[in-house]
Amino acid sequence: MSFTKTTEQSSHYESLEQMSVHDLLANINNEDKTVPLAVEKALPQIETLVTQIVAKMKLGGRLFYIGAGTSGRLGIVDASECPPTFGVPFDLVNGIIAGGDKAIRKAVEFAEDDKDQAWKDLVAENISQNDVVIGIAASGTTPYVIGGLEKCHENNIITGCITCNEGSPLALTAQFPVVVVVGPEFVTGSSRMKAGTAQKLVLNMISTATMIQLGRVKGNKMVDMQLSNVKLVDRGVRMIMGEIPVSYEEASLLLEKHGSVRKAVEAYNR
The missing domain is CATH 3.40.50.10490 (Glucose-6-phosphate isomerase like protein; domain 1)
Known part of the structure; x- marks a missing residue:
């Protein structure tokens, strides 16, 4: 051919x-x-x-x-x-x-x-x-x-x-x-x-x-991203702050507890 x-x-x-x-x-x-x-x-x-x-x-x-x-x-x-x-x-x-x-x-x-x-x-x-x-x-x-x-x-x-x-x-x-x-x-x-x-x-x-x-992005955010370095943790905290009315410190605690932006926001809204 x-x-x-x-x-x-x-x-x-x-x-x-x-x-x-x-x-x-x-x-x-x-x-x-x-x-x-x-x-x-x-x-x-x-x-x-x-x-x-x-x-x-x-x-x-x-x-x-x-x-x-x-x-x-x-x-x-x-x-x-x-x-x-x-x-x-x-x-x-x-x-x-x-x-x-x-x-x-x-x-x-x-x-x-x-x-x-x-x-x-x-x-x-x-x-x-x-x-x-x-x-x-x-x-x-x-x-x-x-x-x-x-x-x-x-x-x-x-x-x-x-x-x-x-x-x-x-x-x-x-x-x-x-x-x-x-x-x-x-x-x-x-x-x-x-x-x-x-x-x-x-x-x-x-x-x-x-x-x-498949639902792995919400809005335009990577809400399920792995928190594998300081930069990504900081990004996750700020994403949470953009979704719900919490301080940086409160968002940090939510992220640490729940392991992802999606889960942190869902837990707060419950």
């Missing part, structure tokens, strides 16, 4: 090594400005995917991201930030990277080329039909990711993807694809740049919109 792999097309810029620092930064920034507009075009696809995720999570399902390299790392970042931000169990949103956890810091050679390993990794996490699996690959050709989604289909598991090449094998494999075409990178083929930014934006949208739909 042939398709245009725009992420590998030659940069619109030449002789990068001859540019000044100012010009390098300005040109990179100019390219980055195009990314949100590309994401905007994919909003209907993102909406459809989020709707599927929310429905499955309401049935007790989980969300899995699978990817290799930068894509895998971005999935892990998004998954790891859900528990502290929204107070959900650590295994509700999961990031899996080709090559295992050691690949988070250091590339594991040829890990992304194993078409069977993603399914093995998912089985190790007790994947079920209530779960949703999103494959992340800028190129849309990563065997690890494509193979994982294919096995999901054989086992009646809903799949989505985030890719930056329209008509790619991954986009055609996923049931609910999200395709954000950002075009050639400033440094030819360096998909950690615009493509990586696009993937990060989409992941932010997916997890945040899902958690809001």
Whole structure:
């Protein structure tokens, strides 16, 4: 199957090594400005995917991201930030990277080329039909990711993807694809740049919109956030003060006693 792999097309810029620092930064920034507009075009696809995720999570399902390299790392970042931000169990949103956890810091050679390993990794996490699996690959050709989604289909598991090449094998494999075409990178083929930014934006949208739909945000506040440092405790205290008529000291005591903004406010109102 042939398709245009725009992420590998030659940069619109030449002789990068001859540019000044100012010009390098300005040109990179100019390219980055195009990314949100590309994401905007994919909003209907993102909406459809989020709707599927929310429905499955309401049935007790989980969300899995699978990817290799930068894509895998971005999935892990998004998954790891859900528990502290929204107070959900650590295994509700999961990031899996080709090559295992050691690949988070250091590339594991040829890990992304194993078409069977993603399914093995998912089985190790007790994947079920209530779960949703999103494959992340800028190129849309990563065997690890494509193979994982294919096995999901054989086992009646809903799949989505985030890719930056329209008509790619991954986009055609996923049931609910999200395709954000950002075009050639400033440094030819360096998909950690615009493509990586696009993937990060989409992941932010997916997890945040899902958690809001599941009731993990009240108004515009993270009322279930984990109180894991002084900054977050202070934020929680001030959030309580904004909801009920108490002093800083009283809010602090309520937060300490009940463990979350939501529970503190509910206890006071009772």
